[in-house]
Amino acid sequence: DIQMTQSPSSLPASVGDRVTITCRASQDIRDDLGWYQQKPGTAPKRLIYTASTLQNGVPSRFSGSGFGTEFTLTISGLQPEDFAVYYCLQHNTFPLTFGQGTKVDIK
Amino acid sequence: QLQLQESGPGLVKPWEILSLTCTVSGAAIRSPGYSWDWIRQPPGEALQWVGSVSYHGRTYYNPALKSRVTVSLETSKNRFSLRLNSVTAADTAVYFCARRPLRGLPFDFWGQGTLVTVSS
Numbered sequence: 001d002i003q004m005t006q007s008p009s010s011l012p013a014s015v016g017d018r019v020t021i022t023c024r025a026s027q028d029i030r031d032d033l034g035w036y037q038q039k040p041g042t043a044p045k046r047l048i049y050t051a052s053t054l055q056n057g058v059p060s061r062f063s064g065s066g067f068g069t070e071f072t073l074t075i076s077g078l079q080p081e082d083f084a085v086y087y088c089l090q091h092n093t094f095p096l097t098f099g100q101g102t103k104v105d106i107k
Numbered sequence: 108q109l110q111l112q113e114s115g116p117g118l119v120k121p122w123e124i125l126s127l128t129c130t131v132s133g134a135a136i137r138s139p140g141y142s143w144d145w146i147r148q149p150p151g152e153a154l155q156w157v158g159s160v161s162y163h164g165r166t167y168y169n170p171a172l173k174s175r176v177t178v179s180l181e182t183s184k185n186r187f188s189l190r191l192n193s194v195t196a197a198d199t200a201v202y203f204c205a206r207r208p209l210r211g212l213p214f215d216f217w218g219q220g221t222l223v224t225v226s227s
Contacts, residue, residue, distance in 0.1 A: 001170070034213030043203055043217035044154065050212070087154055091213045095169040096144075096156040 002026050002090050006099025012107040013078050021073045021102045023088035028068050032092035035064055035073045038101075039084045047086075048073065078104070109133040111204050111218035118224050119198075125191040125223055128181070129204030136185055137162050142207045143187045144214065145178060147200040157202075160187055161209065194225045 003026040013019050023033065031051040036044035046055050048064035051071055061076045075082055083106060088099040115127035129143065136143055144159040158168040158178040168176050177190040191198060201222050205214040 032211060032213075036214075043205075043220055044214075045217075046213065046215055089154075089213050091207070091211070094167045095171075098154040098156070100153045 001095055002029060002093055002097050004088055004090055004097050004099040006088055006102055008102060009100060011102055011104045013104055014107045015078055015080060017078045019075045019078055019104060021086055021088075021104075023066075023071045023073075023099050025069045025071070025090055027093075029090045029092035031067050032090060033064075033066070033071050034089045034091065035062075036087045036089060037082075037084045038087065044087060075104075109206065109216045111206065111216060113202060113204050113218045113221040115221060115223070117222060118226065119194055120227050121195055121225055122193050125189070125194050125198060125225070127189045127202055127204075127221065127223070128186050129188070129218055130184070130186040131206075132185070134206075136180055136187060137182050139163075140209050142209055143178075143180070144205050144207050145189045146203045146205060146214075147198075148203070148220070149197075149200045152200075155200075157189065157191075159207065196225050199223065199225045 005024045007022050033051045035048040038044040047058050051066050052064045063074050086102045110132045112130045119125045142159045142161045145157040148154050158176050160166050160178045175192045180187050201220040203220045204218040206216045207214050
């Protein structure tokens with residue numbers, strides 16, 4: 001299985017901060033990576049696909065980058081509605097695997 | 108607008124069968140180009156991919172569950188199903204169904220999720 005190592009697991013932050021979350025794949029997954037946001041009691045919402053393509057309707061303060069084994073999700077100017085848990089997902093190879101999640105909460 | 112809705116028992120006894128369905132509205136599950144997947148999330152834990160069935164019936168399963176899991180299409184009712192045998196408390200989770208494009212993209216539409224508790 002491809003292991004997705006996501007860091008940090010917890011990220012205390014303030015409104016207006018720039019935050020960065022990293023995912024490292026245990027082997028090359030090209031750009032077969034998505035980023036999801038999950039709020040309590042709801043399904044994950046796709047933010048980014050193919051590592052850097054912004055989903056329609058997602059604010060431009062979200063951005064993704066990376067290729068191969070190293071990927072980042074950046075939120076430039078954190079907003080109150082952005083406090084949530086974020087997951088990366090690799091869909092290059094079965095079984096599909098998620099990172100362990102990063103909880104962005106209020107500092 | 109595409110919608111997915113999970114349904115099934117919220118409580119299953121240990122060693123019995125967990126059975127869920129995902130009813131799809133707004134698209135035909137036999138439409139080329141998509142796979143229909145199950146993902147689960149134990150309380151307070153991360154997401155885990157369970158398995159999938161493509162529009163033409165090809166299946167893939169998580170090896171951690173492979174001997175116990177079956178995902179299948181029910182095209183006449185435009186829904187797909189999950190069957191997990193011999194469940195234990197470790198299978199307690201919120202189960203989500205989702206659509207995954209086959210052209211190299213991750214899940215785009217999800218159901219709201221349904222909590223299944225394994226307990227006697």
